[in-house]
Every structure is written in structure tokens, then in C-alpha cells.
Amino acid sequence: MPDDPGESSIIETLLSRRPLTDGPDPRVDAGDDVAVLADGTAVGSDLMVEGVHWDERLSPADVGWKLVAVNASDLGATGARPRWATLSIALPRPVDTEWISGFADGLHEALGIFGVRLIGGDTTRSPGPRFVSMTMGGPAEHPVRRDGARAGDRIWVTGTLGAAAAGFHHGGSGLGWLRRPRPPVSFGLALAETGIVSAMMDLSDGLARDLGRLCTASGCAARVDASALPASRQVAAAPDRLALQTAFGEDYQLLFTAPATADAAILALAASEDVRVTRIGACAPGAGTHLRDGPWPAPTFSHFGGDA
Amino acid sequence: MPDDPGESSIIETLLSRRPLTDGPDPRVDAGDDVAVLADGTAVGSDLMVEGVHWDERLSPADVGWKLVAVNASDLGATGARPRWATLSIALPRPVDTEWISGFADGLHEALGIFGVRLIGGDTTRSPGPRFVSMTMGGPAEHPVRRDGARAGDRIWVTGTLGAAAAGFHHGGSGLGWLRRPRPPVSFGLALAETGIVSAMMDLSDGLARDLGRLCTASGCAARVDASALPASRQVAAAPDRLALQTAFGEDYQLLFTAPATADAAILALAASEDVRVTRIGACAPGAGTHLRDGPWPAPTFSHFGGDA
Numbered sequence: 001m002p003d004d005p006g007e008s009s010i011i012e013t014l015l016s017r018r019p020l021t022d023g024p025d026p027r028v029d030a031g032d033d034v035a036v037l038a039d040g041t042a043v044g045s046d047l048m049v050e051g052v053h054w055d056e057r058l059s060p061a062d063v064g065w066k067l068v069a070v071n072a073s074d075l076g077a078t079g080a081r082p083r084w085a086t087l088s089i090a091l092p093r094p095v096d097t098e099w100i101s102g103f104a105d106g107l108h109e110a111l112g113i114f115g116v117r118l119i120g121g122d123t124t125r126s127p128g129p130r131f132v133s134m135t136m137g138g139p140a141e142h143p144v145r146r147d148g149a150r151a152g153d154r155i156w157v158t159g160t161l162g163a164a165a166a167g168f169h170h171g172g173s174g175l176g177w178l179r180r181p182r183p184p185v186s187f188g189l190a191l192a193e194t195g196i197v198s199a200m201m202d203l204s205d206g207l208a209r210d211l212g213r214l215c216t217a218s219g220c221a222a223r224v225d226a227s228a229l230p231a232s233r234q235v236a237a238a239p240d241r242l243a244l245q246t247a248f249g250e251d252y253q254l255l256f257t258a259p260a261t262a263d264a265a266i267l268a269l270a271a272s273e274d275v276r277v278t279r280i281g282a283c284a285p286g287a288g289t290h291l292r293d294g295p296w297p298a299p300t301f302s303h304f305g306g307d308a
Numbered sequence: 309m310p311d312d313p314g315e316s317s318i319i320e321t322l323l324s325r326r327p328l329t330d331g332p333d334p335r336v337d338a339g340d341d342v343a344v345l346a347d348g349t350a351v352g353s354d355l356m357v358e359g360v361h362w363d364e365r366l367s368p369a370d371v372g373w374k375l376v377a378v379n380a381s382d383l384g385a386t387g388a389r390p391r392w393a394t395l396s397i398a399l400p401r402p403v404d405t406e407w408i409s410g411f412a413d414g415l416h417e418a419l420g421i422f423g424v425r426l427i428g429g430d431t432t433r434s435p436g437p438r439f440v441s442m443t444m445g446g447p448a449e450h451p452v453r454r455d456g457a458r459a460g461d462r463i464w465v466t467g468t469l470g471a472a473a474a475g476f477h478h479g480g481s482g483l484g485w486l487r488r489p490r491p492p493v494s495f496g497l498a499l500a501e502t503g504i505v506s507a508m509m510d511l512s513d514g515l516a517r518d519l520g521r522l523c524t525a526s527g528c529a530a531r532v533d534a535s536a537l538p539a540s541r542q543v544a545a546a547p548d549r550l551a552l553q554t555a556f557g558e559d560y561q562l563l564f565t566a567p568a569t570a571d572a573a574i575l576a577l578a579a580s581e582d583v584r585v586t587r588i589g590a591c592a593p594g595a596g597t598h599l600r601d602g603p604w605p606a607p608t609f610s611h612f613g614g615d616a
Contacts, residue, residue, distance in 0.1 A: 033428070034428065035392075035394075035427035035428040037392060037427070039347075039349075041347075041349065043392070043394060043427060043428065043443075043445070044394070044428060045394040045395070045396045045428060045429050045430045045441075045443060046396075046430050047396040047397075047398060047430045047431075047432055047441070048432075049398050049432055049433070049434055049435070049439070050435075051435045052398075052432055052433050052434070052435060053432070084343075084345060084351070086343075086351060086352070086353040086443050087353070088353045088354075088355040088396075088441040088443075089355075090355060090357050090360075090439060119343035119345070119351060120341070120342065120343040120351065120352060120353060121353050122353045122354050122355045122441075123355075124355055124356075124357055124360055124361070125357070125360050126357055126360070126436065126437070126439075127357070127358075127359045127360060127436065127437055128434065128435065128436015128437045129434075129435055129436045131357075131398060131434075131439045131441075133353075133355070133396040133430075133441045135351075135353065135394050135396075135443035137351070137445075
């Protein structure tokens with residue numbers, strides 16, 4: 001979950017000097033949130049920092065839950081089944097055992113729901129805020145990259161967009177999604193297995209930014225119909241609806257593309273998996289992402305800690 | 309690299325509630341620093357926090373190097389070949405590009421030396437200190453646990469003990485090992501392949517603590533000959549030699565046990581791999597670790613940040 005564009009470039013700088021070794025060549029590379037090793041093992045990492053990724057609106061149990069959920073979201077969006085995880089945490093001293101206990105409660109609840117086994121980790125003292133980092137892995141039999149979208153493909157999303165944003169800015173029921181996102185991991189796997197999606201990723205940083213990444217990776221443009229973006233009742237009624245749905249993030253829904261010929265199969269699969277899917281636009285020749293109804297709202301959010 | 313005994317119990321608490329899932333059963337469990345999945349993939353994580361695991365005596369390049377080295381050390385001590393790694397980092401804003409560049413230099417130098425490919429990661433803002441976490445994995449064809457030592461087994465270490473401690477407390481050449489440890493990863497693999505070692509782990513937290521862990525896991529006692537502990541010239545001349553060699557940590561050497569019948573094979577392998585090995589004692593019935601020449605020196609070190 002990078003929290004500003006500069007961070008992506010930092011890690012790209014670090015990664016770009018990848019040495020030539022006899023190690024396995026990832027089949028899905030670092031441009032994606034998850035790498036898939038030659039043996040089909042998918043591996044991804046997500047990091048959450050107190051004051052950046054959470055504040056007092058999230059309980060310790062919510063933080064534990066969310067760390068698992070955001071990692072599982074990345075894997076599911078690659079078509080990988082989450083199986084194991086390692087946890088690294090840095091905590092201030094003296095240790096707050098109540099915090100640890102709550103964190104472990106939420107962590108294990110989510111591990112159980114997503115079918116993930118915690119296999120190890122590392123813990124140390126933090127002279128600053130709490131840091132929690134997870135690496136999650138599992139088999140990807142049919143990995144999907146974000147760079148396969150082609151002009152003419154339809155653009156789809158799962159669920160609704162903007163719920164966590166509404167919770168963050170306006171409170172209410174959206175806080176539930178902000179605290180305990182439920183990414184559609186199984187549906188991501190099912191979509192990947194069909195072989196009908198041309199590109200897929202999860203929505204963690206807002207539709208505008210994430211769709212931009214998908215288009216850049218794929219070498220195509222996107223045209224999105226703002227009025228088609230699926231919204232909960234709270235989000236639909238908000239005056240800043242479009243900003244909530246495109247410029248905030250924390251949706252942990254799937255963004256995927258597929259040829260028009262796949263429409264019926266996608267709708268049938270979504271019905272059978274009881275997942276809402278919505279066609280929000282189409283890929284086009286060229287570059288850039290365009291809203292049919294005007295400009296993208298400016299990003300207003302850099303996580304809980306204000307500007308990054 | 310846990311930095312105080314309380315931390316081990318924290319992570320054990322977190323891990324103890326591991327849910328029952330249909331996930332893979334690790335063959336080497338969380339009592340070890342590295343877990344080995346059913347498919348033979350070994351995975352471990354190590355975390356370093358500025359002000360706790362390093363201070364101004366380590367350059368950014370040293371930090372990058374060391375993060376790779378300590379992870380590779382864990383894998384090698386399990387008999388696993390380091391192959392891939394993910395990196396999660398949290399950095400203060402504004403981004404210090406000079407720091408990043410130096411860190412990447414050391415990181416990639418070590419990745420190249422240990423034959424590891426960086427496959428992904430996550431980066432974010434830190435409102436506090438720098439935080440760097442790595443998860444490393446690779447195949448373990450002959451994994452070795454720390455719980456197989458038996459009464460009568462000989463206790464061995466590689467290299468010398470106390471070099472990093474001497475560098476930390478007294479400066480001098482030991483600073484080189486503190487900054488850029490070179491764990492004998494290949495020798496760990498070679499030992500594991502022979503099948504002659506009964507238990508193995510790396511020395512990260514000092515001989516007294518780490519040998520205690522090995523004995524607790526194995527259900528045996530240990531008797532160590534203080535005068536046998538291998539020392540560099542600087543350490544041998546230090547008035548606090550025994551404390552440096554047993555109570556500090558950061559050795560990143562191998563601690564292993566084997567039946568007496570394996571002595572010749574171990575010495576031959578060490579000679580062929582050009583690694584120094586020293587027999588420092590033997591396992592005995594009972595529990596606890598005992599120095600033949602008196603009590604263990606009290607731990608005086610809790611990393612760079614003072615008491616944990």
C-alpha cells in the first residue's frame with residue numbers, strides 16, 4: 001500500500017538495480033504488487049505504520065485484521081491463493097500487552113477467514129510509532145498481471161467504491177470497511193481461473209491512481225463513466241461522491257479488464273459467487289485515464305497522517 | 309533478530325494462536341527463525357529499526373548490506389539456499405535520496421553476493437525512525453532444526469565470536485563485522501546436506517542466549533569451555549573478552565551440534581570450505597547451559613538504543 005506516488009518511484013529505484021543472479025525469474029514482476037516465482041509461488045508484502053495507515057479510529061484488532069486483509073487482497077488480485085504469512089512488528093516499550101492481545105485477536109480472525117497460516121516473523125522495539133509488516137504467499141496457478149489490458153476491453157470493478165473514504169471523511173457505516181475491509185479474494189481466484197480477464201489488480205490507492213497504473217503497464221488508455229461507479233447509499237448521497245470513489249483509496253475491491261465477449265461469463269461467475277460486479281468503462285487506444293463526465297477529482301488524502 | 313527476551317514471548321504469544329487451516333504445515337516451525345513449508349520452501353523475516361539496530365556507526369550502505377546478511381544467515385542456518393526476498397521500508401519525509409541511494413548500494417551488493425533476487429516490497433512514510441524489514445525465502449532440501457541436539461553431542465561454532473561486540477564497545481577492526489557481517493551461508497548448506505548435524509541455528513543474540521534456546525528446544529543441557537571460544541586477536545586481548553563472546557550478539561556465525569562420530573567429517577568439510585570451526589563444549593543430560601569456568605557474564609547490550 002504505497003501512500004504517495006513518490007514512494008512508488010523510490011521502490012522502483014531500489015528494485016531497478018536488481019542484480020543478475022541464478023535465482024528464479026519472477027513470472028509476474030515488481031510492477032505488480034505481487035511477484036510470482038518460477039515455481040508458481042506468489043509473494044507480496046504490505047506494511048502499515050501507526051499514524052500513517054491507522055489512527056484511533058482503528059482498534060488494535062482492526063489493525064491486525066486489516067494487515068491480513070490488505071495482503072490477501074494483493075494475492076487474490078493476482079490470482080493467488082493466500083496460504084502462509086510472516087509478521088514483523090516493532091512496538092514501543094514498555095510493551096502494551098492489551099494492544100498486542102487485541103492485535104492478535106483481529107490478526108487471527110482474519111488469518112482464519114482468509115485461510116492463511118502464520119509461519120513466523122520477527123519483533124523488536126520501536127523508538128517511534130508501531131510498525132507492522134506482513135509478507136504473504138501462496139500458489140498462483142493462473143496468475144494475472146496488470147499489463148494485459150487492450151483497447152476495446154471492458155473495465156470492471158467489484159463491490160462498491162468509496163465506502164472507506166466516506167467512513168474516513170464522514171463517519172457512519174463506511175467506517176466498517178475502513179476498519180475491516182473484506183477483499184473478494186475468492187472471486188479474484190475464480191476470475192483468474194477462467195482465463196477471461198486480461199488484467200487485474202486490487203484497488204488500494206483510489207480508482208484514478210490505480211487505473212492509471214494499469215493503463216501505463218498495459219500501454220492503453222481508459223475511459224470511465226463516472227455515473228456508472230457503484231456506490232453504497234451513503235456514498236451515493238455524499239456531495240463529494242466522485243472524490244470519495246476515485247481519489248481516496250482503501251477500497252480493496254478488484255479492478256479488472258476483459259474483452260467484451262467475456263461479459264456474459266463475468267456476470268454469470270459474479271452471480272454464482274454472489275459478488276457485485278460493475279462495468280465502469282472501456283480501454284481505448286492511446287494513454288491516460290479519462291472520465292467521461294469531466295476531470296478526475298484531485299486526491300485529497302494521504303492516509304491518516306496528513307500529507308505524505 | 310529479537311532484541312530482548314520479552315520480545316520472543318510476544319511473538320510466541322501471537323504465534324501460539326495459529327489457526328487451524330488447510331494451509332501447509334511447516335516442517336520447521338516457528339520455534340526456529342525460519343519456517344519450512346511442506347513444499348520445501350524456507351521463509352524467514354528480519355526487521356531492523358533505526359536507533360535500535362543501527363546508529364551513525366553504520367552507513368546507509370551498511371544497513372542495506374546487513375539487512376540482507378542477517379536474513380541470509382537465518383536461512384543458511386536452517387540449511388536453506390537464499391533465493392528471493394521482499395523489502396518493506398518506512399522512511400521519514402522528505403525522502404533523503406542520498407540515504408536511499410546508499411542503502412540500495414549496500415543492499416544490492418549483498419543480494420549479489422548471497423545470490424538473492426529482490427522480487428518486490430512495499431514502501432511508505434514513517435513519522436518516526438527508519439524501519440526496514442525483509443522476508444527471504446529459498447529451497448531447503450535438508451532442513452535442520454534447532455531441537456535435535458542430544459546429550460553427548462559436541463557443540464561447535466564457526467568463525468570467531470565477539471568481533472562485532474568488540475567493534476561496538478571498543479571500536480577498531482570489529483566494526484567491520486558489526487557493519488557488514490558475512491555469515492557462512494554456504495557452509496550451513498553444506499553441513500545440512502551431510503546430515504551429520506543434529507541441531508543448528510545462527511548466533512545473532514549472543515552465545516549464552518542462543519545456546520540456551522537450542523538446549524531448551526532440544527531438551528538437553530550444555531557445558532561450554534570458555535577458554536575454547538574462538539577469538540580474534542582484538543577480542544582475545546580485551547579485558548571483557550568473555551562478555552564480548554557470549555553476551556552481546558551480532559556474531560552471525562553458526563552454532564551447531566553433532567555426535568562425536570562426526571568430528572572428522574566436520575573438520576574435513578570445514579577445511580574444504582575454508583571455514584574455521586571450533587568445538588566449544590558438549591551437550592549433557594538435564595537442562596540449562598553451563599560454562600566450565602564460572603558463570604555466564606551478564607548481558608550488557610540491548611542494541612544501539614540502550615535498554616530495550
